[in-house]
Amino acid sequence: MDSSYLRISLSFLFWALLLSPAVSQSSSCSSQTFSGVKSYPHCLDLPDLKAILHYSYDASNTTLAVVFSAPPSKPGGWIAWAINPKSTGMAGSQALVASKDPSTGVASVTTLNIVSYSSLVPSKLSFDVWDVKAEEAANDGGALRIFAKVKVPADLAASGKVNQVWQVGPGVSNGRIQAHDFSGPNLNSVGSLDLTGTTPGVPVSGGGGAGNSRIHKRNIHGILNAVSWGLLFPIGAMIARYMRIFESADPAWFYLHVSCQFSAYVIGVAGWATGLKLGSESKGIQYNTHRNIGICLFSIATLQMFAMLLRPRKDHKFRFVWNIYHHGVGYSILILGIINVFKGLSILNPKHTYKTAYIAVIGTLGGITLLLEVVTWVIVLKRKSAKSTKPLKA
Incomplete structure (x- = not known):
């Protein structure tokens, strides 16, 4: 499946679910x-x-x-x-x-x-x-x-x-x-x-006032972070790991990977900023674990963006060290991002459908990852086998 199509489809699905109106309580x-x-x-x-x-x-x-x-x-x-x-x-x-x-x-x-x-x-x-x-x-x-x-x-x-x-x-x-x-x-x-x-x-409406404004800000915060840390970053990582195995996809996979991760970072920063704004307007209300993971995500993702500017050439002696750093930080962002999306869902406490939808999306990405992992290893092993059976030149 085309990765860019998958990314757009999943993002649209999640945005549509989160933005759908909740059913109001019946009047009594x-x-x-x-x-x-x-x-x-x-x-x-x-x-x-x-x-x-x-x-x-x-x-x-x-x-x-x-x-x-x-x-x-x-x-x-x-x-x-x-x-x-x-x-x-x-x-x-x-x-x-x-x-x-x-x-x-x-x-x-x-x-x-x-x-x-x-x-x-x-x-x-x-x-x-x-x-x-x-x-x-x-x-x-x-x-x-x-x-x-x-x-x-x-x-x-x-x-x-x-x-x-x-x-x-x-x-x-x-x-x-x-x-x-x-x-x-x-x-x-x-x-x-x-x-x-x-x-x-x-009977008249209760009127949300400041409450409705807070709900709106919290929903925006949740959507931005779910799309960023919870969807685009994992999809960007999948592009880098599985598209590069196909020689015809080089260097397209690299530009797709960078575009996806940079877009995720920009959206994530916007989500982080709305979280700071919500925190400043909610004196006495603290979600320490969610906040601390958010700060950590923002920090290491910023380091990851700067690391892209310092990416050594493939034949550089420090390229091996850079790869270890880049992959380690990248997988940390994936894990922490998904964890924090679930933390945020538990705080927002939306309709159960939303959490189920996100679990379904992440489960789908996980299934695709397992399938692509198998395909990747089959291709790699076949290439190694082909190289080993080639006759040596005299």
Whole structure:
């Protein structure tokens, strides 16, 4: 099979899979009922964690009444809804956290001032909140609900919007909430809440805001790195190893190899840069293994590019040493690149189809590699046998 055709086909397949839209969760906002006679004219099916928000807003006294509902990530877990007065993420937000007492089964609410991702301080919030209670939602799969009224700060009331954050977690231990997952939905659960809402009784979109922007950047980061380290570099290596065995392919194989690897490096650098940008915008969230492998990949791939400029002639005394270096670094890039693509997929936590597709693509490349390896050795052994049987010249 023509290598350039294979490269284009596989890249197109993977790009198409990653860019295909995910199926959104079904709306359940309007079907909810709960205790009390209070009316909440606005209802949001929030885009992540199966969360729902009912609310009403009285502009005359800047009072926001909310009912937040979500299932904890595990039985006995917790849910949280928060307003961040100054930013769009969890750090700095003022949170209401609901959980059930394991001994009594009674749900209650704790208020937290989230100073940073590692500092959760039970305390009064920076604004007034009252009529706070929690309950377990009947016939709703173990979901919990938080009821509260919030005095919206004057500057936020004037803007007509507040930054909301919501979250779910696995449990409570010794009065302290256990850390939530750091998968895609947990990191994307932020948005802007329009206090005035829309037509009463009509469900509206949760609005991704900064969350949607982060999702977009993370998807770009994942696509660039998957195509670079996970596809183009392996294909470039296959071109160099198996095309060069055919004398008619010289020097075409070399230019194809260089073009493929250089393209992979450029795309990989773009992916690495988007990763740095994401890291700078996600204070307190770290994926050390993924980050460290990425830094290592960028470093050794840069050295590999410079090594191409210093490539000795075939008859040079240092060509043997250069070959060892070039091949060793090249295979290191292949192994680390594929490992880091899988690390990235586990962080992005996309639909299972995407991971399956990448496994299928890598498996296909692996199968082609084994086949070409056998063909290559057959050709090499035949050539050696032909040379050994040639009669010696007198």
